[in-house]
Amino acid sequence: MMAAKESRIAIPSPEEVALYGASAGAEPEGSPSESPAAASAEAPGAGARNESPGAAPPEAPPAEPTPPPEADPETLRTELKDWRDRCLRAQAEARNIARRLTEEKEAVVRYANAAFIKALLPVLDNFERTLDNLDERHQNDPVIHGVRLVYDLLKKTLADHRVEPIEALGKPFDPTQHEALMQVESKDQPPGTVVQELERGYKLHDRVLRAAKVVVAKEAGS
Template sequence: MANEEKENLNQSEEQEAAEAEVIDADTAEESETNAEGSEGLTQIEQEKNDLQERLLRVQAEYDNFRKRTQKEKEAASKYRSQDLAEALLPVVDNLDRALQTVQDEEANKGFVDGIRMVHRQLLEAFDKQGIEAIETVGQPFDPHQHQAVMQVENADYEPNTVVQELQKGYKLKDRVIRPAMVQVNS
């Protein structure tokens, strides 16, 4: 009987040891699961942060695209008549020259009046489209609006001032269509 008790005792100890191993294994699995869970959680949080950052960038990019296309659309509308104006500038120049060369105004009064009327109508059409002549004589030389073709010395003007206009320059709103050809005081 003592042997039986020893065997029962050994069996119980073995059973307790086996149960302890199972408990240790369960505890180890739980700690591994917790470690994996916290690693997975930080990885998910990182992915979430990356996606939020990408979303913000895409939204900013879209806003910039929308603003840029709006500006391009406004500029296209604002300067739509530029090509037509550039094509008509030589016509205006020729009308100016024709009016300057009229010698006997009385003999050609009807013809000259017709040319003046066409010239005036053309300039009015330019004005309606926002096209205007660039002021030159007496103005400081501006390379964005003037093209200096000659330099002269004139005591009546300050240095670097436009003395004479050789060909009119025009601008559409704030954009120069053609710079004015000018003489500049040196």
């Protein structure tokens, strides 16, 4: 009797189990994969142009300007003459303003020292009073000689700066240069004539610094 053949079951090893599991989970080649671009369906009507139902119609082209009417030649001549007169008056006014500004500037420079010179006039008066009241004994005094030299130097300095005395004695009374302090009857001088000078006046260039204080003659019995 023939012994029955013993059947054996092959048990796979752990390496074979791992290899089999890896090959079973792999995706077969060539299987189509769905792309996100293919999955997303294009919205119906996409890209269609939307037109606003209330859109304004295109503007009409601007109308051509109407040329001005031709002016009357006589009117044009009158307007031209008027504008010419205005220009001439404006030019004359500009010249007058420039001339006045020049004169004012020159006056400021010319009379810049007027206040200082006027303050020196009492000093000059005291020199004159001192020298006029000297008696004969002091005429040759060296001190008086020095005073006279200082007085002459002061007068020369003032003259160099265009300071001049105002002529008054024997001249007709001039209210712009003379100040009348009193009137006296005079037989030798006509009325209105300066017969005595009490204080000498001075002027700088043509401007009076100090008016001369004078006595004026009047008619006898008036």
